[in-house]
Amino acid sequence: MTTSSRGARTPAVLVLEDGRTFHGHAYGAVGETVGEAVFSTGMTGYQETLTDPSYHRQVVVMTAPHIGNTGINDEDPESRRIWVAGYVVRDPARTPSSWRSVRTLDEELTAQGVVGISGVDTRALTRHLRERGAMRVGIFSGERIAAEETLLARVRSAPAMEGADLCGEVATAEPYVVPAIGEKRFTVAAIDLGIKGMTPHRMAERGIEVHVLPANATPEDVYAVKGAGAAGPDGVFFSNGPGDPATADGPVALMRAVLERRTPVFGICFGNQVLGRALGFGTFKLRYGHRGINQPVQDRATGKVEVTAHNHGFAVDAPLDGPTDTPYGRAEVSHVCLNDEVVEGLRLLDRPAFSVQYHPEAAAGPHDAAYLFDRFAGLMAGARQHTPEDQRA
Numbered sequence: 001m002t003t004s005s006r007g008a009r010t011p012a013v014l015v016l017e018d019g020r021t022f023h024g025h026a027y028g029a030v031g032e033t034v035g036e037a038v039f040s041t042g043m044t045g046y047q048e049t050l051t052d053p054s055y056h057r058q059v060v061v062m063t064a065p066h067i068g069n070t071g072i073n074d075e076d077p078e079s080r081r082i083w084v085a086g087y088v089v090r091d092p093a094r095t096p097s098s099w100r101s102v103r104t105l106d107e108e109l110t111a112q113g114v115v116g117i118s119g120v121d122t123r124a125l126t127r128h129l130r131e132r133g134a135m136r137v138g139i140f141s142g143e144r145i146a147a148e149e150t151l152l153a154r155v156r157s158a159p160a161m162e163g164a165d166l167c168g169e170v171a172t173a174e175p176y177v178v179p180a181i182g183e184k185r186f187t188v189a190a191i192d193l194g195i196k197g198m199t200p201h202r203m204a205e206r207g208i209e210v211h212v213l214p215a216n217a218t219p220e221d222v223y224a225v226k227g228a229g230a231a232g233p234d235g236v237f238f239s240n241g242p243g244d245p246a247t248a249d250g251p252v253a254l255m256r257a258v259l260e261r262r263t264p265v266f267g268i269c270f271g272n273q274v275l276g277r278a279l280g281f282g283t284f285k286l287r288y289g290h291r292g293i294n295q296p297v298q299d300r301a302t303g304k305v306e307v308t309a310h311n312h313g314f315a316v317d318a319p320l321d322g323p324t325d326t327p328y329g330r331a332e333v334s335h336v337c338l339n340d341e342v343v344e345g346l347r348l349l350d351r352p353a354f355s356v357q358y359h360p361e362a363a364a365g366p367h368d369a370a371y372l373f374d375r376f377a378g379l380m381a382g383a384r385q386h387t388p389e390d391q392r393a
């Protein structure tokens with residue numbers, strides 16, 4: 001059971017799996033929670049972060065010291081609820097100020113039962129996570145908190161992120177359609193592995209009707225969506241999502257079926273990892289991942305650098321000096337992160353498929369990568385030109 005922390009300075013403690021602790025005050029719901037400790041460097045966009053299903057089971061530490069300044073509005077959530085397992089802030093806003101704000105962040109966390117902690121030295125905590133890597137953590141708050149050994153045992157018995165199969169826990173159970181805005185040009189089947197609301201919207205803005213399908217969609221479900229050709233959708237999209245991509249055998253099998261049929265494919269984040277695995281590359285856990293809205297990524301074809309929004313803890317293990325031969329033709333690493341040379345995008349050279357490890361829908365974040373949605377539309381337009389007349393609707 002959780003109660004509100006408002007109006008009181010209820011004590012709280014954050015316990016890392018390696019035994020380091022940080023003391024602070026309850027923020028949001030009072031109670032206890034465990035998850036994987038990760039940090040986000042975004043100075044804005046906390047509503048989008050909280051409601052991004054990719055953060056399921058993660059306790060998010062905000063490096064920006066003031067959080068909650070613009071309150072909560074009803075327009076910015078990226079999904080139906082908050083997904084973070086816990087929230088760590090240094091100095092929460094006491095009085096939010098925004099013409100769109102309808103309640104405070106503290107109230108929202110409390111209403112959704114999300115346990116948080118404030119008053120923590122988030123800079124020291126982030127440096128610790130950078131040095132030691134992402135690890136399990138617990139937040140415990142209330143007037144009476146158990147002894148630290150007891151709390152540490154609870155943290156250490158929590159499941160690790162490696163090996164966690166979570167997409168099915170966050171994805172839609174039922175298919176739904178996001179209509180094209182303006183003239184409809186294409187029909188896409190989007191596999192919901194933890195999709196954010198802005199993603200179908202970015203496609204809809206480009207005249208794409210988006211059929212969002214559950215995470216366990218089969219090739220039959222995908223090809224029952226009909227685009228301009230009678231054979232199936234004009235393109236297939238694989239979304240972002242939580243957990244370890246090494247567990248995503250179902251989406252990988254689906255990706256292979258789609259590549260086999262040469263239907264245009266676009267994947268983002270978890271979708272990039274699924275494409276990587278479908279091509280035969282491995283995935284691995286990064287030490288502390290990339291989370292924030294100002295990560296520099298280079299497009300290796302043009303040399304151009306994009307400032308991009310990230311939220312990933314795993315990455316694809318593909319050679320940077322490609323192309324590499326795969327069962328679906330040659331593949332190459334299209335984008336790399338300039339901070340650490342992590343693979344940030346993949347492209348097939350012989351089939352219409354590409355993906356990026358970051359978030360071109362940019363909610364929140366810079367719009368540098370929006371061209372990728374145009375590139376997807378371009379692949380679908382190109383594929384249509386090659387569709388024989390008798391295959392067209």
Ligand SMILES: NC(=O)CC[C@H](N)C(=O)O
Pocket residue numbers: 054239240241242243244245268269270271311312313314315
């Ligand atoms: N945002 C995402 O899709 C994240 C993918 C995966 N869960 C990771 O952490 O790498």
